[in-house]
Amino acid sequence: MERLRIAEPVARALAAHRPVVALETTVVTHGLPRPEGVRVARDMEAQVVAGGAIPATIGLLDGAVRVGLTPEELERLAATPDVPKVNLGNLAAVLVARGVGSTTVAATMLAAYHAGIGVFATGGIGGVHRGASETDDVSADLTALARIPVAVVCAGAKAILDLSRTVERLETLGVPVLGWRCEHFPAFWRRSSGLRVDERFDDMSRLADAVRTHVALDTGTGIVIANPVPEADELDEHTYERAMSEALEEVRAQGVGGRGVTPALLDRMQRLTGGAATRTNIALLESNARVAGELAAALIRS
Secondary structure (H helix, E strand, O other): OOOEEEOHHHHHHHHOOOOEEEEOOHHHHHHOOOOHHHHHHHHHHHHHHHOOOEEEEEEEEOOEEEEOOOHHHHHHHHHOOOOOEEOOOOHHHHHHOOOOEEEOHHHHHHHHHHHOOOEEEOOOEOOEEOOHHHHOOEOHHHHHHHHOOOEEEEOEEOOOEOHHHHHHHHHHHOOOEEEEOOOEOOEOOEOOOOOEOOEEEOOHHHHHHHHHHHHHOOOOOOEEEEOOOOHHHOOOHHHHHHHHHHHHHHHHHHOOOHHHHHHHHHHHHHHHOOOHHHHHHHHHHHHHHHHHHHHHHHHHHO
């Protein structure tokens, strides 16, 4: 991949066949209020290490895709105003402009794949938006999962989406959804959407074997590893339902669309829950990073 720059510690780990986990940077610039994003990004790196792997946080700086941001580079990214969310569609434009950019799930998957990293941890994937039958608003994350063979550890899809259609679309695209100690697709702030995963795994070595086998089949698709938010950190159902209803109504009334929908809804959920949604978000991000580290380590061992 042209313009890919792999940090020396990450390059050494990959050359030595040590486990590496990719991390995205929209959590730093859009997913969490400042300065929480940088702190959580560092905590996620620490959780990857605790899981037995090397973290590689990915972002755009000075016309290059940086795989393995230093603490100083992460701070620079966070301090830059109006940082664009970089997706597959605008990646080239931001690179040519030599601008700063935070990578979404799709862009992080692409960079990870070209760097030789097979496991990626995020919060929740994008998917089919509510009302997509009228707006045709479907996240590029699904396109990336359909063509980039990287395992994505996540707390399901963001609950602001149409989860039923998202799970159906994943099946259509041939993307397996493997549950880590769960039988149902997580709903981000809630542990279960009621939608079944393709298979439940309670043993990390068996999960690693399923991931390796899928990649060996050469289907070209990614894999979703569904890891529910820890039970103690789940947003209670009443608070979730009330805040979600109000947040969706506010966003509709203001006519927010496109890439602005997700950050707008996340911001409103944070406000309407008195910060509880943010606390749950942080808990699931850190949990996903730990599981991703363990998965990457298991893939190397077996």
